[in-house]
Amino acid sequence: MNVKSYAKVGAAVGAAVLGLGILTTPASADPSSLTDYRTLAAVGSDTxxxxxxxxxxxxxxVVGTGGNKIVASWNAVGGLGDPYKTKPTPATSTECQYTRANTNGSSNGIARLSEDITNGGTTCIDFARSSRGPKASVPGTDLTYVPFARDAVTYATDLNSTVPANLTKAQLAGIYTNCTxxxxxxxxxxxxxxxxxGSGxxxxWLDSIGVTAPGACVNDTVQExxxxxxxxxxxLMPYSVAQWIAQGKGIAEVPNRRGESFLRKIEGQSPTAGSGSSLALNPTFIFSRDVYNVVQTSRLNEAAISEALSDICAASNTIKTYGFGTIANCNARTLTGGLNS
Structure with missing residues (x-):
């Protein structure tokens, strides 16, 4: 299958691609079945x-004539099978076959996309989901980080926590350096x-609190x-505000992993605004960030990719349904990095 051929999208990525942002019953799992291969495949960030x-x-x-969907977004954790294939290569081939562990997290998704490019552009992966921007230590223009929504990160503690419900950046740096x-x-x-x-x-989080590497006393093996x-x-643990909000909404196939966790303040700032059904993230929170779809720069103008990235920005209701904020710079194509950046 030549996924670069726009003719195989099924007529075109119509104006409805990825929708108008209206979700009556949100569905958010792997494509079903596991052989529901689509033109574009996305892996990476749990966030x-x-x-x-x-x-x-x-x-x-829905997209295209006959309501054809063109984006397959594969779960970082969970999902319908492991390993899984992103594109319909021969059944006996391991090309385009991945394990969840190997694609779990922003950095792992970017690494797999980079391998795909290095191996000659097999287009097993078209988007790497990322909750972080490129690494300054890996400059280049091979990859473009295309922002589509706003998130924030704070720390969470349990209901009966002995950890203060408001910490400073300096206190958090001490905690993640020497556990005090x-x-x-x-x-x-x-x-x-x-x-x-591999988690973005x-x-x-470490960059935000000014810690280069976590102390040996930190348990750094939990799923984000x-x-x-x-x-x-x-x-305590860092937590995506958008994820925490979405997990509590009862959205179909978004598991509530919050347990008894509660989001806490940093420097006196609340990570959320509103309450109840109006609860939303605070877009000006001290640790707020854009989230991205990372694409091979040379493919940005391919019809399917360009149309999909553009229409994601039109899906503002869907973005907000999942706890994220909308952004003015959605679909900006100016932030770049090298392979594995």
């Missing part, structure tokens, strides 16, 4: 998997959790945005 899955699979999100923080009453020991290697949220990992009163 954005549900919103991208919703954009790809939602009941009212200092306040007016003295120095206190805590047990910080950190997402698994992990890198964003899984509040059930917090099992003790002295534990």
């Amino acid at each position: 954005t998997q549900y919103v991208m899955n919703g954009l790809a699979n939602g009941t009212d999100v 923080y200092t306040d007016a009453t003295g120095t206190h020991t805590v047990a910080p959790l950190l997402p698994q290697a 949220t992990r890198q964003y 945005h899984d509040g059930t990992a917090i099992t003790a009163a002295n534990q």
Whole structure:
């Protein structure tokens, strides 16, 4: 299958691609069945998997003549099978076959896209979902980070936590360096959790609090945005605000992994605004960020990719349904990085 051939999209990526952002019953899992191959495949970030899955699979999100969907967004965790194939290469071939562990997280998704490019552009992967921008240490223009929504990251603790509900950036740096923080009453020991290697949220969090590498005392093997990992009163972990909001909405196929976790303030700022059904992320929170679909720069103007990226921005209702904020710079194509950036 020549996925670069726009003729095989099924007429065209129509004006309805990825929808008008109207989800009556959001659906946000792998394409069903596992052989529901589509023109474009996305892997990577756990943070954005549900919103991208919703954009790809939602009941009212259809494309092309006959309602054909063209984006397959594969879960970072869970999903319908492991390993899985993103494109219909011969059944006996391992080309375009991946395991969840190998594509879990922003960095792993970007790495697999980079391998795809290095191997001659087999187009097994078209988008790498990413909750972080490019690494400054890997300059270049091979990849373009296309923003589509706004997220924020704060720390979460359990309901009966002994960790303060408001910490400073300096206190968080101490926690993720030596597992202690200092306040007016003295120095206190805590047990910080950190997402698994390859997580974009992990890198964003450490960069935001000014920590180059976590201390040896930090448990850095937990799955991101899984509040059930917090099992003790002295534990805390970084959490996507959009994910936390979406997990509590009862959206079909978005598992509620919050457990007894609660989002906390940083520098006195609340990560959320509103309450109840109007709860939303605070777009000006101290640790707020754009989230991206990463694409091979040379493919940006391919008809299917260009149309899909553009129409994602029109799906503002869907983006907000999954807890994210809309952004003025949606679909900007100016942020670049090298392979594995």
